Amino acid sequence: MRIVVDRNRCTGLGMCEAEAPDLFEVQDDGTLLVLNETPDAGCRQDVEAAVEGCPTEALSIVED
Numbered sequence: 001m002r003i004v005v006d007r008n009r010c011t012g013l014g015m016c017e018a019e020a021p022d023l024f025e026v027q028d029d030g031t032l033l034v035l036n037e038t039p040d041a042g043c044r045q046d047v048e049a050a051v052e053g054c055p056t057e058a059l060s061i062v063e064d
């Protein structure tokens, strides 16, 4: 599983960070930092919550 961010859609609102703070961190300048782009399967619920919680649909999961 790999997390993909569409930088053209992300507005830095940080809903993903609220859902999964171990995986996402919005920087002071509003840029989203993905702390772990290839999380373990055990993180799937958190990743899916972040994907669904993103108001601009900027996040997606790619199965490698």
Ligand code: SF4
Pocket (backbone or CB within 6 Å): 005, 009, 010, 011, 012, 013, 014, 015, 016, 017, 024, 026, 032, 053, 054, 055, 056, 057, 058, 059
């Ligand atoms: S919730 Fe979506 S728009 Fe907001 S920081 Fe995360 S990826 Fe970007």
